[in-house]
Amino acid sequence: MSKQPKKSKPNVSQKPKGTKKLVLHPTVKKFLAAKPNTKTKKKDLDIEIIIKMIIDGLSYRAIAKKLHIDLHNLHNFTSSEQHSARVREALTTSADTFAEMAEDIMIKARMNQWSLVKARELAQHYRWMASKRRPKSYGDKVQTEVSGTLGLQQITGMQVM
Numbered sequence: 533m534s535k536q537p538k539k540s541k542p543n544v545s546q547k548p549k550g551t552k553k554l555v556l557h558p559t560v561k562k563f564l565a566a567k568p569n570t571k572t573k574k575k576d577l578d579i580e581i582i583i584k585m586i587i588d589g590l591s592y593r594a595i596a597k598k599l600h601i602d603l604h605n606l607h608n609f610t611s612s613e614q615h616s617a618r619v620r621e622a623l624t625t626s627a628d629t630f631a632e633m634a635e636d637i638m639i640k641a642r643m644n645q646w647s648l649v650k651a652r653e654l655a656q657h658y659r660w661m662a663s664k665r666r667p668k669s670y671g672d673k674v675q676t677e678v679s680g681t682l683g684l685q686q687i688t689g690m691q692v693m
Contacts, residue, residue: 579615582606586622589629627666634658 585595592610596603610619634655641651662670 579609579618582610583618583622586619587626587629589626589633624666627662627670630658630662630665631670634662 581599582595585598590598592606593603596606599606609615637651637654637658641647659670663672
Protein backbone atom coordinates (compact mmCIF):
# COMPACT_ATOMS: atom_id res chain seq x y z
CA MET A 533 0.00 0.00 0.00
CA SER A 534 1.52 3.17 -1.12
CA LYS A 535 0.19 6.48 -0.07
CA GLN A 536 -0.84 8.73 -2.88
CA PRO A 537 -0.05 12.39 -2.43
CA LYS A 538 -3.07 14.54 -1.74
CA LYS A 539 -4.14 16.75 -4.55
CA SER A 540 -4.01 20.34 -3.52
CA LYS A 541 -7.25 22.19 -3.91
CA PRO A 542 -7.17 25.71 -5.28
CA ASN A 543 -7.61 28.35 -2.64
CA VAL A 544 -11.07 29.80 -3.16
CA SER A 545 -10.35 32.94 -1.20
CA GLN A 546 -7.64 34.05 -3.62
CA LYS A 547 -8.83 36.59 -6.11
CA PRO A 548 -7.14 37.44 -9.37
CA LYS A 549 -5.05 40.57 -9.00
CA GLY A 550 -5.88 43.70 -10.92
CA THR A 551 -9.31 42.64 -12.22
CA LYS A 552 -12.08 45.18 -11.93
CA LYS A 553 -14.46 43.74 -14.51
CA LEU A 554 -17.76 42.40 -13.22
CA VAL A 555 -17.79 38.66 -13.90
CA LEU A 556 -21.24 37.10 -14.17
CA HIS A 557 -22.24 33.60 -13.16
CA PRO A 558 -22.90 31.25 -16.13
CA THR A 559 -26.62 31.01 -15.33
CA VAL A 560 -26.93 34.79 -15.50
CA LYS A 561 -25.10 34.76 -18.84
CA LYS A 562 -27.60 32.19 -20.14
CA PHE A 563 -30.44 34.42 -18.98
CA LEU A 564 -28.91 37.35 -20.82
CA ALA A 565 -28.41 35.30 -23.97
CA ALA A 566 -32.04 34.15 -23.90
CA LYS A 567 -33.36 37.73 -23.84
CA PRO A 568 -30.91 39.93 -25.71
CA ASN A 569 -31.56 43.64 -25.73
CA THR A 570 -30.31 45.15 -28.95
CA LYS A 571 -30.38 48.71 -27.62
CA THR A 572 -27.97 48.17 -24.74
CA LYS A 573 -24.36 47.10 -24.83
CA LYS A 574 -23.03 44.02 -23.06
CA LYS A 575 -21.50 46.07 -20.24
CA ASP A 576 -24.85 47.76 -19.63
CA LEU A 577 -26.68 44.42 -19.42
CA ASP A 578 -24.77 43.65 -16.25
CA ILE A 579 -26.14 46.76 -14.54
CA GLU A 580 -29.65 45.96 -15.78
CA ILE A 581 -29.69 42.69 -13.82
CA ILE A 582 -28.28 44.37 -10.74
CA ILE A 583 -30.87 47.16 -10.91
CA LYS A 584 -33.68 44.63 -11.29
CA MET A 585 -32.44 42.79 -8.21
CA ILE A 586 -32.26 46.05 -6.22
CA ILE A 587 -35.83 46.94 -7.20
CA ASP A 588 -36.92 43.44 -6.17
CA GLY A 589 -35.68 44.23 -2.66
CA LEU A 590 -32.48 42.19 -2.56
CA SER A 591 -29.62 43.46 -0.43
CA TYR A 592 -26.16 44.06 -1.86
CA ARG A 593 -24.94 40.96 -0.01
CA ALA A 594 -27.67 38.81 -1.61
CA ILE A 595 -26.96 40.25 -5.07
CA ALA A 596 -23.25 39.55 -4.73
CA LYS A 597 -23.99 36.00 -3.61
CA LYS A 598 -26.41 35.34 -6.51
CA LEU A 599 -23.99 36.73 -9.10
CA HIS A 600 -20.99 35.04 -7.44
CA ILE A 601 -18.96 38.23 -7.19
CA ASP A 602 -17.15 39.92 -4.36
CA LEU A 603 -19.23 42.41 -2.35
CA HIS A 604 -16.51 45.04 -2.61
CA ASN A 605 -16.46 44.74 -6.41
CA LEU A 606 -20.25 45.08 -6.50
CA HIS A 607 -20.10 48.29 -4.45
CA ASN A 608 -17.37 49.69 -6.68
CA PHE A 609 -19.31 48.77 -9.83
CA THR A 610 -22.60 50.30 -8.65
CA SER A 611 -21.01 53.46 -7.25
CA SER A 612 -19.09 54.22 -10.42
CA GLU A 613 -19.97 57.48 -12.11
CA GLN A 614 -21.79 55.84 -15.01
CA HIS A 615 -24.06 53.67 -12.81
CA SER A 616 -24.57 55.59 -9.57
CA ALA A 617 -27.59 57.64 -10.70
CA ARG A 618 -29.47 54.59 -11.97
CA VAL A 619 -28.68 52.62 -8.81
CA ARG A 620 -29.85 55.52 -6.63
CA GLU A 621 -33.12 55.64 -8.60
CA ALA A 622 -33.52 51.86 -8.21
CA LEU A 623 -32.99 52.12 -4.45
CA THR A 624 -35.72 54.76 -4.27
CA THR A 625 -38.05 52.62 -6.37
CA SER A 626 -37.39 49.59 -4.16
CA ALA A 627 -39.10 51.40 -1.26
CA ASP A 628 -42.43 50.37 -2.77
CA THR A 629 -41.26 46.75 -2.77
CA PHE A 630 -40.44 46.92 0.93
CA ALA A 631 -43.80 48.51 1.73
CA GLU A 632 -45.56 45.69 -0.15
CA MET A 633 -43.42 43.09 1.62
CA ALA A 634 -44.47 44.55 4.98
CA GLU A 635 -48.12 44.22 4.05
CA ASP A 636 -47.73 40.70 2.63
CA ILE A 637 -45.91 39.36 5.68
CA MET A 638 -48.70 40.50 7.99
CA ILE A 639 -51.42 39.07 5.74
CA LYS A 640 -49.72 35.68 5.42
CA ALA A 641 -48.85 35.32 9.11
CA ARG A 642 -50.25 32.29 10.92
CA MET A 643 -52.54 32.82 13.84
CA ASN A 644 -50.20 31.79 16.62
CA GLN A 645 -48.25 34.03 18.92
CA TRP A 646 -44.76 33.28 17.60
CA SER A 647 -45.71 33.78 13.94
CA LEU A 648 -47.49 37.04 14.67
CA VAL A 649 -44.56 38.43 16.66
CA LYS A 650 -42.12 37.43 13.94
CA ALA A 651 -44.35 38.88 11.20
CA ARG A 652 -44.78 42.13 13.13
CA GLU A 653 -41.01 42.54 13.55
CA LEU A 654 -40.34 41.76 9.87
CA ALA A 655 -43.06 44.17 8.78
CA GLN A 656 -41.55 46.87 10.99
CA HIS A 657 -38.13 46.22 9.46
CA TYR A 658 -39.53 46.40 5.90
CA ARG A 659 -41.32 49.67 6.69
CA TRP A 660 -38.08 51.02 8.16
CA MET A 661 -36.21 50.05 4.97
CA ALA A 662 -38.87 51.77 2.88
CA SER A 663 -38.58 54.91 5.01
CA LYS A 664 -34.80 55.03 4.49
CA ARG A 665 -35.02 54.51 0.75
CA ARG A 666 -37.85 57.01 0.13
CA PRO A 667 -38.22 59.28 3.16
CA LYS A 668 -40.68 61.66 1.49
CA SER A 669 -43.29 58.92 1.05
CA TYR A 670 -42.57 56.46 3.86
CA GLY A 671 -40.65 58.52 6.41
CA ASP A 672 -42.06 59.63 9.73
CA LYS A 673 -40.65 63.15 9.64
CA VAL A 674 -43.48 65.64 9.73
CA GLN A 675 -42.74 68.96 8.11
CA THR A 676 -44.96 71.95 8.92
CA GLU A 677 -45.31 74.98 6.75
CA VAL A 678 -46.34 78.32 8.14
CA SER A 679 -47.48 81.05 5.80
CA GLY A 680 -48.69 84.54 6.34
CA THR A 681 -47.36 88.01 6.73
CA LEU A 682 -45.77 89.66 9.66
CA GLY A 683 -46.21 93.40 9.85
CA LEU A 684 -44.48 95.92 12.04
CA GLN A 685 -45.92 99.31 12.82
CA GLN A 686 -43.61 102.19 13.13
CA ILE A 687 -43.96 104.16 16.34
CA THR A 688 -43.47 107.87 15.64
CA GLY A 689 -43.76 109.41 19.03
CA MET A 690 -43.86 108.41 22.65
CA GLN A 691 -45.87 109.94 25.41
CA VAL A 692 -44.31 110.29 28.81
CA MET A 693 -46.59 110.27 31.84
